[in-house]
Amino acid sequence: MSQDSSDAAPQVQPDDPNIAVAYEEGGRYWTADDVPTFNVAADGTVDWLTFSGYRxxxxxxxxxxxxxxxxSTYAPAIKNSAVQMGYYDFVGVVVNGRKNGNSVMPQFGDNLNVMCYLDDIYVYLKARGVDAIPRGRPGSKEAKSDMIQEEENVCMG
Ligand code: HEC
Structure with missing residues:
Protein backbone atom coordinates (compact mmCIF):
# COMPACT_ATOMS: atom_id res chain seq x y z
CA MET A 1 0.00 0.00 0.00
CA SER A 2 1.42 3.35 -0.94
CA GLN A 3 -0.34 6.68 -0.62
CA ASP A 4 0.61 7.38 -4.22
CA SER A 5 -1.73 4.74 -5.56
CA SER A 6 -4.67 6.68 -4.18
CA ASP A 7 -3.66 10.27 -4.68
CA ALA A 8 -3.98 10.89 -8.39
CA ALA A 9 -7.39 10.48 -9.95
CA PRO A 10 -7.23 7.63 -12.44
CA GLN A 11 -7.53 8.60 -16.06
CA VAL A 12 -10.79 6.95 -16.92
CA GLN A 13 -12.58 7.37 -20.18
CA PRO A 14 -16.39 7.25 -19.99
CA ASP A 15 -16.39 4.27 -22.35
CA ASP A 16 -13.78 2.40 -20.30
CA PRO A 17 -15.01 -1.22 -20.36
CA ASN A 18 -14.21 -1.51 -16.63
CA ILE A 19 -16.68 1.31 -15.91
CA ALA A 20 -19.24 1.42 -18.69
CA VAL A 21 -22.63 -0.18 -18.13
CA ALA A 22 -23.08 -3.14 -20.50
CA TYR A 23 -26.40 -4.31 -19.09
CA GLU A 24 -28.87 -3.87 -16.25
CA GLU A 25 -30.72 -6.57 -14.37
CA GLY A 26 -33.23 -5.98 -11.59
CA GLY A 27 -31.75 -2.59 -10.73
CA ARG A 28 -28.13 -3.82 -10.73
CA TYR A 29 -25.73 -2.55 -13.39
CA TRP A 30 -22.91 -4.64 -14.85
CA THR A 31 -19.90 -4.22 -17.10
CA ALA A 32 -19.31 -6.48 -20.09
CA ASP A 33 -17.12 -8.62 -17.79
CA ASP A 34 -20.02 -9.11 -15.33
CA VAL A 35 -18.45 -6.85 -12.72
CA PRO A 36 -20.78 -4.52 -10.76
CA THR A 37 -20.74 -0.90 -11.80
CA PHE A 38 -22.65 2.30 -11.06
CA ASN A 39 -25.17 4.17 -13.15
CA VAL A 40 -25.62 7.92 -12.90
CA ALA A 41 -28.38 9.48 -15.01
CA ALA A 42 -27.94 12.82 -16.76
CA ASP A 43 -29.93 14.53 -13.98
CA GLY A 44 -27.65 13.05 -11.31
CA THR A 45 -29.98 10.28 -10.15
CA VAL A 46 -27.86 7.36 -8.96
CA ASP A 47 -28.67 3.66 -9.04
CA TRP A 48 -29.85 2.11 -5.77
CA LEU A 49 -26.56 0.31 -5.07
CA THR A 50 -24.54 3.51 -5.28
CA PHE A 51 -26.86 5.19 -2.78
CA SER A 52 -26.89 2.15 -0.51
CA GLY A 53 -23.10 1.97 -0.77
CA TYR A 54 -22.83 5.55 0.40
CA ARG A 55 -24.85 4.68 3.51
CA SER A 72 -7.68 10.08 7.08
CA THR A 73 -4.47 10.22 9.06
CA TYR A 74 -5.21 6.63 10.08
CA ALA A 75 -6.07 4.91 6.80
CA PRO A 76 -5.48 5.67 3.13
CA ALA A 77 -7.93 7.22 0.70
CA ILE A 78 -9.86 4.43 -0.98
CA LYS A 79 -12.05 6.35 -3.38
CA ASN A 80 -9.69 5.34 -6.18
CA SER A 81 -9.04 1.83 -4.93
CA ALA A 82 -12.17 0.33 -6.43
CA VAL A 83 -11.09 1.47 -9.89
CA GLN A 84 -7.39 0.80 -9.46
CA MET A 85 -7.55 -2.55 -7.67
CA GLY A 86 -10.43 -3.97 -9.65
CA TYR A 87 -13.40 -5.84 -8.20
CA TYR A 88 -11.78 -9.11 -7.16
CA ASP A 89 -8.77 -7.62 -5.37
CA PHE A 90 -11.03 -5.08 -3.66
CA VAL A 91 -13.33 -7.81 -2.41
CA GLY A 92 -10.33 -9.88 -1.29
CA VAL A 93 -8.96 -7.10 0.90
CA VAL A 94 -12.32 -6.35 2.52
CA VAL A 95 -13.10 -10.02 3.17
CA ASN A 96 -9.64 -11.02 4.42
CA GLY A 97 -8.18 -7.75 5.68
CA ARG A 98 -4.57 -6.71 5.18
CA LYS A 99 -1.67 -5.85 7.46
CA ASN A 100 1.34 -3.71 6.67
CA GLY A 101 3.31 -3.18 9.87
CA ASN A 102 1.10 -1.11 12.17
CA SER A 103 -1.28 -0.33 9.34
CA VAL A 104 -4.14 -2.81 9.69
CA MET A 105 -7.19 -3.19 7.52
CA PRO A 106 -9.58 -5.40 9.54
CA GLN A 107 -11.23 -8.41 7.91
CA PHE A 108 -14.97 -8.07 7.37
CA GLY A 109 -15.67 -11.60 6.08
CA ASP A 110 -17.89 -12.39 9.10
CA ASN A 111 -19.72 -9.06 9.12
CA LEU A 112 -23.04 -9.32 7.29
CA ASN A 113 -23.50 -5.55 7.43
CA VAL A 114 -20.53 -5.36 5.09
CA MET A 115 -20.68 -8.67 3.22
CA CYS A 116 -24.32 -8.26 2.15
CA TYR A 117 -23.51 -4.79 0.80
CA LEU A 118 -20.06 -5.33 -0.67
CA ASP A 119 -21.16 -4.62 -4.24
CA ASP A 120 -22.94 -1.50 -2.99
CA ILE A 121 -19.80 -0.16 -1.33
CA TYR A 122 -17.72 -1.13 -4.34
CA VAL A 123 -19.87 0.68 -6.92
CA TYR A 124 -20.18 3.72 -4.65
CA LEU A 125 -16.40 4.01 -4.39
CA LYS A 126 -16.02 3.34 -8.09
CA ALA A 127 -18.35 6.26 -8.83
CA ARG A 128 -16.40 8.46 -6.41
CA GLY A 129 -13.09 7.36 -7.92
CA VAL A 130 -13.96 8.62 -11.37
CA ASP A 131 -15.84 11.67 -10.03
CA ALA A 132 -19.12 10.41 -11.45
CA ILE A 133 -20.73 11.65 -8.22
CA PRO A 134 -19.68 14.56 -6.01
CA ARG A 135 -18.77 14.32 -2.34
CA GLY A 136 -21.64 13.92 0.11
CA ARG A 137 -24.98 12.16 0.11
CA PRO A 138 -26.38 11.46 -3.37
CA GLY A 139 -29.42 13.66 -3.96
CA SER A 140 -31.79 11.42 -5.88
CA LYS A 141 -31.76 7.69 -6.34
CA GLU A 142 -33.52 4.92 -8.21
CA ALA A 143 -36.06 2.92 -6.22
CA LYS A 144 -34.87 -0.28 -4.57
CA SER A 145 -35.91 -3.17 -6.80
CA ASP A 146 -37.75 -6.27 -5.57
CA MET A 147 -34.76 -8.35 -6.64
CA ILE A 148 -32.31 -6.32 -4.58
CA GLN A 149 -34.66 -6.52 -1.58
CA GLU A 150 -35.02 -10.30 -1.92
CA GLU A 151 -31.27 -10.82 -2.22
CA GLU A 152 -30.75 -8.66 0.85
CA ASN A 153 -33.27 -10.70 2.84
CA VAL A 154 -31.56 -13.95 1.88
CA CYS A 155 -28.09 -12.61 2.65
CA MET A 156 -29.02 -11.13 6.02
CA GLY A 157 -30.79 -14.39 6.96
C1 HEC B 1 -10.18 0.07 11.72
C2 HEC B 1 -9.88 0.90 10.57
C3 HEC B 1 -10.42 0.50 9.23
C4 HEC B 1 -11.74 0.25 8.89
C5 HEC B 1 -12.97 0.29 9.79
C6 HEC B 1 -11.74 -0.02 7.47
N1 HEC B 1 -10.48 0.03 6.97
FE1 HEC B 1 -9.90 -0.35 5.05
N2 HEC B 1 -7.96 -0.08 5.54
C7 HEC B 1 -7.50 0.32 6.78
C8 HEC B 1 -6.06 0.50 6.73
C9 HEC B 1 -5.17 0.96 7.87
C10 HEC B 1 -5.66 0.15 5.40
C11 HEC B 1 -4.25 0.12 4.82
C12 HEC B 1 -3.73 -1.30 5.03
C13 HEC B 1 -2.32 -1.47 4.52
O1 HEC B 1 -1.49 -0.57 4.76
O2 HEC B 1 -2.06 -2.50 3.88
C14 HEC B 1 -6.89 -0.19 4.69
C15 HEC B 1 -6.93 -0.57 3.36
C16 HEC B 1 -8.07 -0.78 2.63
C17 HEC B 1 -8.12 -1.10 1.22
C18 HEC B 1 -6.93 -1.24 0.29
C19 HEC B 1 -6.68 0.11 -0.38
C20 HEC B 1 -5.67 0.06 -1.49
O3 HEC B 1 -5.77 0.89 -2.41
O4 HEC B 1 -4.75 -0.77 -1.45
C21 HEC B 1 -9.43 -1.20 0.88
C22 HEC B 1 -10.01 -1.53 -0.49
C23 HEC B 1 -10.21 -0.96 2.08
N3 HEC B 1 -9.35 -0.71 3.13
C24 HEC B 1 -11.59 -0.96 2.12
C25 HEC B 1 -12.34 -0.78 3.27
C26 HEC B 1 -13.78 -0.84 3.32
C27 HEC B 1 -14.68 -1.07 2.10
C28 HEC B 1 -14.15 -0.65 4.60
C29 HEC B 1 -15.55 -0.67 5.18
C30 HEC B 1 -16.31 -1.89 4.95
C31 HEC B 1 -12.93 -0.48 5.39
N4 HEC B 1 -11.86 -0.55 4.52
C32 HEC B 1 -12.90 -0.27 6.75
C33 HEC B 1 -8.27 0.55 7.90
C34 HEC B 1 -9.64 0.35 8.00
Whole structure:
Protein backbone atom coordinates (compact mmCIF):
# COMPACT_ATOMS: atom_id res chain seq x y z
CA MET A 1 0.00 0.00 0.00
CA SER A 2 1.42 3.35 -0.94
CA GLN A 3 -0.34 6.68 -0.62
CA ASP A 4 0.61 7.38 -4.22
CA SER A 5 -1.73 4.74 -5.56
CA SER A 6 -4.67 6.68 -4.18
CA ASP A 7 -3.66 10.27 -4.68
CA ALA A 8 -3.98 10.89 -8.39
CA ALA A 9 -7.39 10.48 -9.95
CA PRO A 10 -7.23 7.63 -12.44
CA GLN A 11 -7.53 8.60 -16.06
CA VAL A 12 -10.79 6.95 -16.92
CA GLN A 13 -12.58 7.37 -20.18
CA PRO A 14 -16.39 7.25 -19.99
CA ASP A 15 -16.39 4.27 -22.35
CA ASP A 16 -13.78 2.40 -20.30
CA PRO A 17 -15.01 -1.22 -20.36
CA ASN A 18 -14.21 -1.51 -16.63
CA ILE A 19 -16.68 1.31 -15.91
CA ALA A 20 -19.24 1.42 -18.69
CA VAL A 21 -22.63 -0.18 -18.13
CA ALA A 22 -23.08 -3.14 -20.50
CA TYR A 23 -26.40 -4.31 -19.09
CA GLU A 24 -28.87 -3.87 -16.25
CA GLU A 25 -30.72 -6.57 -14.37
CA GLY A 26 -33.23 -5.98 -11.59
CA GLY A 27 -31.75 -2.59 -10.73
CA ARG A 28 -28.13 -3.82 -10.73
CA TYR A 29 -25.73 -2.55 -13.39
CA TRP A 30 -22.91 -4.64 -14.85
CA THR A 31 -19.90 -4.22 -17.10
CA ALA A 32 -19.31 -6.48 -20.09
CA ASP A 33 -17.12 -8.62 -17.79
CA ASP A 34 -20.02 -9.11 -15.33
CA VAL A 35 -18.45 -6.85 -12.72
CA PRO A 36 -20.78 -4.52 -10.76
CA THR A 37 -20.74 -0.90 -11.80
CA PHE A 38 -22.65 2.30 -11.06
CA ASN A 39 -25.17 4.17 -13.15
CA VAL A 40 -25.62 7.92 -12.90
CA ALA A 41 -28.38 9.48 -15.01
CA ALA A 42 -27.94 12.82 -16.76
CA ASP A 43 -29.93 14.53 -13.98
CA GLY A 44 -27.65 13.05 -11.31
CA THR A 45 -29.98 10.28 -10.15
CA VAL A 46 -27.86 7.36 -8.96
CA ASP A 47 -28.67 3.66 -9.04
CA TRP A 48 -29.85 2.11 -5.77
CA LEU A 49 -26.56 0.31 -5.07
CA THR A 50 -24.54 3.51 -5.28
CA PHE A 51 -26.86 5.19 -2.78
CA SER A 52 -26.89 2.15 -0.51
CA GLY A 53 -23.10 1.97 -0.77
CA TYR A 54 -22.83 5.55 0.40
CA ARG A 55 -24.85 4.68 3.51
CA UNK A 56 -22.94 1.47 4.24
CA UNK A 57 -19.61 3.17 3.70
CA UNK A 58 -20.67 5.80 6.20
CA UNK A 59 -21.56 3.23 8.84
CA UNK A 60 -18.67 0.77 8.40
CA UNK A 61 -15.68 2.40 6.70
CA UNK A 62 -15.75 6.15 7.34
CA UNK A 63 -14.28 5.83 10.84
CA UNK A 64 -10.91 4.93 9.32
CA UNK A 65 -11.07 5.94 5.67
CA UNK A 66 -12.67 9.35 6.20
CA UNK A 67 -15.66 11.04 4.53
CA UNK A 68 -16.28 10.23 0.86
CA UNK A 69 -13.37 7.80 0.66
CA UNK A 70 -10.90 10.67 0.90
CA UNK A 71 -8.73 9.05 3.58
CA SER A 72 -7.68 10.08 7.08
CA THR A 73 -4.47 10.22 9.06
CA TYR A 74 -5.21 6.63 10.08
CA ALA A 75 -6.07 4.91 6.80
CA PRO A 76 -5.48 5.67 3.13
CA ALA A 77 -7.93 7.22 0.70
CA ILE A 78 -9.86 4.43 -0.98
CA LYS A 79 -12.05 6.35 -3.38
CA ASN A 80 -9.69 5.34 -6.18
CA SER A 81 -9.04 1.83 -4.93
CA ALA A 82 -12.17 0.33 -6.43
CA VAL A 83 -11.09 1.47 -9.89
CA GLN A 84 -7.39 0.80 -9.46
CA MET A 85 -7.55 -2.55 -7.67
CA GLY A 86 -10.43 -3.97 -9.65
CA TYR A 87 -13.40 -5.84 -8.20
CA TYR A 88 -11.78 -9.11 -7.16
CA ASP A 89 -8.77 -7.62 -5.37
CA PHE A 90 -11.03 -5.08 -3.66
CA VAL A 91 -13.33 -7.81 -2.41
CA GLY A 92 -10.33 -9.88 -1.29
CA VAL A 93 -8.96 -7.10 0.90
CA VAL A 94 -12.32 -6.35 2.52
CA VAL A 95 -13.10 -10.02 3.17
CA ASN A 96 -9.64 -11.02 4.42
CA GLY A 97 -8.18 -7.75 5.68
CA ARG A 98 -4.57 -6.71 5.18
CA LYS A 99 -1.67 -5.85 7.46
CA ASN A 100 1.34 -3.71 6.67
CA GLY A 101 3.31 -3.18 9.87
CA ASN A 102 1.10 -1.11 12.17
CA SER A 103 -1.28 -0.33 9.34
CA VAL A 104 -4.14 -2.81 9.69
CA MET A 105 -7.19 -3.19 7.52
CA PRO A 106 -9.58 -5.40 9.54
CA GLN A 107 -11.23 -8.41 7.91
CA PHE A 108 -14.97 -8.07 7.37
CA GLY A 109 -15.67 -11.60 6.08
CA ASP A 110 -17.89 -12.39 9.10
CA ASN A 111 -19.72 -9.06 9.12
CA LEU A 112 -23.04 -9.32 7.29
CA ASN A 113 -23.50 -5.55 7.43
CA VAL A 114 -20.53 -5.36 5.09
CA MET A 115 -20.68 -8.67 3.22
CA CYS A 116 -24.32 -8.26 2.15
CA TYR A 117 -23.51 -4.79 0.80
CA LEU A 118 -20.06 -5.33 -0.67
CA ASP A 119 -21.16 -4.62 -4.24
CA ASP A 120 -22.94 -1.50 -2.99
CA ILE A 121 -19.80 -0.16 -1.33
CA TYR A 122 -17.72 -1.13 -4.34
CA VAL A 123 -19.87 0.68 -6.92
CA TYR A 124 -20.18 3.72 -4.65
CA LEU A 125 -16.40 4.01 -4.39
CA LYS A 126 -16.02 3.34 -8.09
CA ALA A 127 -18.35 6.26 -8.83
CA ARG A 128 -16.40 8.46 -6.41
CA GLY A 129 -13.09 7.36 -7.92
CA VAL A 130 -13.96 8.62 -11.37
CA ASP A 131 -15.84 11.67 -10.03
CA ALA A 132 -19.12 10.41 -11.45
CA ILE A 133 -20.73 11.65 -8.22
CA PRO A 134 -19.68 14.56 -6.01
CA ARG A 135 -18.77 14.32 -2.34
CA GLY A 136 -21.64 13.92 0.11
CA ARG A 137 -24.98 12.16 0.11
CA PRO A 138 -26.38 11.46 -3.37
CA GLY A 139 -29.42 13.66 -3.96
CA SER A 140 -31.79 11.42 -5.88
CA LYS A 141 -31.76 7.69 -6.34
CA GLU A 142 -33.52 4.92 -8.21
CA ALA A 143 -36.06 2.92 -6.22
CA LYS A 144 -34.87 -0.28 -4.57
CA SER A 145 -35.91 -3.17 -6.80
CA ASP A 146 -37.75 -6.27 -5.57
CA MET A 147 -34.76 -8.35 -6.64
CA ILE A 148 -32.31 -6.32 -4.58
CA GLN A 149 -34.66 -6.52 -1.58
CA GLU A 150 -35.02 -10.30 -1.92
CA GLU A 151 -31.27 -10.82 -2.22
CA GLU A 152 -30.75 -8.66 0.85
CA ASN A 153 -33.27 -10.70 2.84
CA VAL A 154 -31.56 -13.95 1.88
CA CYS A 155 -28.09 -12.61 2.65
CA MET A 156 -29.02 -11.13 6.02
CA GLY A 157 -30.79 -14.39 6.96
C1 HEC B 1 -10.18 0.07 11.72
C2 HEC B 1 -9.88 0.90 10.57
C3 HEC B 1 -10.42 0.50 9.23
C4 HEC B 1 -11.74 0.25 8.89
C5 HEC B 1 -12.97 0.29 9.79
C6 HEC B 1 -11.74 -0.02 7.47
N1 HEC B 1 -10.48 0.03 6.97
FE1 HEC B 1 -9.90 -0.35 5.05
N2 HEC B 1 -7.96 -0.08 5.54
C7 HEC B 1 -7.50 0.32 6.78
C8 HEC B 1 -6.06 0.50 6.73
C9 HEC B 1 -5.17 0.96 7.87
C10 HEC B 1 -5.66 0.15 5.40
C11 HEC B 1 -4.25 0.12 4.82
C12 HEC B 1 -3.73 -1.30 5.03
C13 HEC B 1 -2.32 -1.47 4.52
O1 HEC B 1 -1.49 -0.57 4.76
O2 HEC B 1 -2.06 -2.50 3.88
C14 HEC B 1 -6.89 -0.19 4.69
C15 HEC B 1 -6.93 -0.57 3.36
C16 HEC B 1 -8.07 -0.78 2.63
C17 HEC B 1 -8.12 -1.10 1.22
C18 HEC B 1 -6.93 -1.24 0.29
C19 HEC B 1 -6.68 0.11 -0.38
C20 HEC B 1 -5.67 0.06 -1.49
O3 HEC B 1 -5.77 0.89 -2.41
O4 HEC B 1 -4.75 -0.77 -1.45
C21 HEC B 1 -9.43 -1.20 0.88
C22 HEC B 1 -10.01 -1.53 -0.49
C23 HEC B 1 -10.21 -0.96 2.08
N3 HEC B 1 -9.35 -0.71 3.13
C24 HEC B 1 -11.59 -0.96 2.12
C25 HEC B 1 -12.34 -0.78 3.27
C26 HEC B 1 -13.78 -0.84 3.32
C27 HEC B 1 -14.68 -1.07 2.10
C28 HEC B 1 -14.15 -0.65 4.60
C29 HEC B 1 -15.55 -0.67 5.18
C30 HEC B 1 -16.31 -1.89 4.95
C31 HEC B 1 -12.93 -0.48 5.39
N4 HEC B 1 -11.86 -0.55 4.52
C32 HEC B 1 -12.90 -0.27 6.75
C33 HEC B 1 -8.27 0.55 7.90
C34 HEC B 1 -9.64 0.35 8.00
Missing amino acids: RYNSECIVCHGPDGEG
